[in-house]
Amino acid sequence: MGKVAIFNPVQQAGNVSSKVVAALERLSEAFRVLLWNEGKQHGLSPIQVQLLIFLLHYPPAKRTITFLASYFNMTKATISDAIKSLESKQLLVRKAMSGDSRSHTLHLVKEGKTLARKIEKFADPIRESVTLLPGGKQEELLECLLSLIYHLNQQLVITPQTMCLNCRFYTQKDGGHYCNLVKAALQSGDLRVDCPEFQLPTNNE
Template sequence: MGKVSTFSPEQQADNTSSKVVAALERLSEAFRVLLWQEATQYGLSPIQIQVLTYLLHYPEEKRTVTSLASYFNMTKATISDAVKSLEQKKYLVRKASVTDTRSHSLQLVKEGKAIAKKVERFAQPLEDSVAQVPVKEQGVLLEQLMQLIYQLNQQEITTTQHMCFNCQYYSLKKGHYCSVMKSTLKQADLRLDCTHFDVRMEEA
């Protein structure tokens, strides 16, 4: 007899890991629902909202189709289609690189920044729910989720995230430790996307 499905209630009853996976799947459904609701309200697709939000917060050198594709684990073609649509809506423009004329950074125009600031609020209900969890437990939850993400990175299911566990400056010699900040990090101090990030040499 084959392995019982993770999504079988019978399997979940006595298998904690199956229940965790099912719970994560329910959370991903909530994320999708909120994203679709926001997309419908503003006449955008879910990926267009994610692109707008990304461009609102990340530095110019990371505002490229290649960076977006890596960040969202999508093909360049899919991201290019979303970018083209946002261009047609006059939310962004392409800016040629000074050093490489074949490369362009993506720049939000005034209207694009305005709509990005509106649509990025789609995840607020999720953040409000997390805020109800005691602060100390939020740190524990963050660490556990980052461990799961790290394992998926290691299996090459998702692209390497710019977080502590993938960074050459991070170590566990003194607890969670960052050699750039020269300090031990509490669980809540761990970063999922850090400006100091530099990939570990073995992953480069």
């Protein structure tokens, strides 16, 4: 038998992994619709919405064109164009990095912060749907999603995410999750999608 066509409804019906992929595609469409609708209300593109939200919450070291391009899996040129548009809307400014006047960090101005706080609620309908799941199911879903992201990272489909499963401090111990930084076991609900203490494994690890 040949390979199952993921988006063929007949073949999909008898293949659980294909149905999971199809379901994830529907979820990605939900995010896309919510982003577009939010952006249209404020004259922003979807990536501009995401950039404003990112710049609101992340430290200066990560607020650079290079980091943003890697984080959002886009080219520097695409991110740079989006940033220029946000500059023209007077929502952010660039500040030269100390010791290197050619490199800049990005900073939201007051109007940019106000707008970012407003638009970051675009994903609330999805979060509300997640909260309808029993607590144990939410943790199970988180663990499964992080595992999927990890394998996509390993296949170089997307850049390595700063989550527990990719971190040098993470290991599996006694059949569970363990963080060598805090020297403690982690429950599924403790796993982080984006950790401030994240470090990539060294070549020796």
